[in-house]
Amino acid sequence: MRSGPALLRGVVQARTARLRRAGHAGLLWLDERTGIIELLFKGLYEAVPRRGAWAYTLGSATLILILNQLITGICLTLIYVPSTTEGWASLDYIKLHDPFAQIVRGMHLWGCYVLLFVIGLHMVRTFISGSYKRPRELNWVSGVVLLLLVLGMAITGAFLPWDQAAYWTVVVTTNIPSYTPVIGSAIRAMWRGGDLVGPLTLVRSYGLHIWVIPVLLFATIGVHLYLLRKHGEFGSYVNYRGAYRTHGDEEARREPVEVPPAPEERELEPPYPALPTDDEWAAPRETEDFYPHQTFKDGIVSLVLLAVVFALAIFYGAPLEEIADPATVTYTPVPEWFFLPLDQLLVLLPVQLISGVLWIPLAGVIMLLALPFFDREAERNPFERPAIVVPALLLAIFLIVLTALGSGRLFNL
């Protein structure tokens, strides 16, 4: 049987001949100069696991929601002025007089909230299916970097409307690094552009939000997608159940395991997995073409999520409170919901441990980054690796409890 790349070449030749017969001269002209047909076929007809495919829609949903942020964000730069005097006024103008722009702003806000939620689900799915294991450790690491960059986008974006909510989010957020030992107040002054929050704080947050972080974000998305396509889709435990021995003594496990042949209707098989970690987890049992089977499921999930974003944008829009007023004595600042656990830590930490607001999240990030290098067993069944799943569950419960306590405190639930 021919190996992956040779098989792919054969299929590309066959399909190119078919295109020539069908008279697609323009496509062939383009292909001679760019090699686009092979690229397209590689992209469209990658083999993906058939079972559990709905669980694998979360990555593409994340990408679509990030593209929603990109498109609506670019539109918003066409009307928003990064200024402490005109920024709020420009958003107030669209709230009062420009209903379509208000929908776009609503899609940007609610898109962010749904995006953060879906990223959480995507990470949970990846964690449960053990998809961060060799050779895909860097898929997970780049994913953690993407999470941090998206959180950076969310918080710098929350600064920009310069209403009361934005202003006090700026004040509290930029105050957090001031608890760094020794250089804390210097870090705060560098972030704010001075001791107090002012025009420099706004304009540099704007620069970070529309330029610095997006460049890093899209570069990292490129890395994440490249690694995804390089290693192929392994699927999770359900794709292996029944196909291979998952239990047995060491001797039995070392016996060569026969990989099932590709189904008859499959014309090409990608070279996946590129580096089998273990015969037992070499390739999922049943696969089908990425297009149209997975794209259809991806599309349905993305459509539902975008429809939710669209509906929230139309019916709730994006709120804009009164313009920032440092002199207020009646306004109660409330953090963005995704920062509630951190906000509750600020309430709970005793005064001697205030700096915990820095090192507790830092420890969390380090744990996330270290996960694939710590959990190196080939086993992917979540019920077979309690040493990893149970602590993660406890940490998740810790975050949920902090969020619940914070919500109860702020919203009198």
Next chain:
Amino acid sequence: MSRRRFAIRGTHAVGAVVGLMFAVPIIGWILDPLFHPRPLVWRKVGDVRNVPYEQPTLFTVEFPVQASWKVPDSRYAVFVVRHTSGAVDAFSNICTHMECPVRWEPPIGLFLCPCHGGLYNLSGLNVGGPPPDPLPKWVSRIEGTVLFVQNRFQESF
């Protein structure tokens, strides 16, 4: 319909609906300025008795220029020409060719556009260069002897 055909149709349909959800608000927003004309205001120019006959005299007025959030008004030029007939014209400095700022050139007795050499006479009529239309006049009225102008032209170009 086969499972594969169904998925192909479904992928395309989903893509179309997603595209529509982006297109509606964004296109609506792009078209929005067409439905928001600038607010029209009257501004006082000055007393025409102080303007010499048959000689363009420059005044400036401040107008809101667009429907937008609150920003300071912009300065616009008004060349007031008081004809011996008694008529008073309030010309703008906006050339009808490419909207460059025209100036009055006393040595030649004409309005000159510095960009591409458009020329207008004292009545604002074209006497040379590429401009397709006469120099625009602001909509104006005289109350007693005081001239007022509105932030629109008598004939749009």
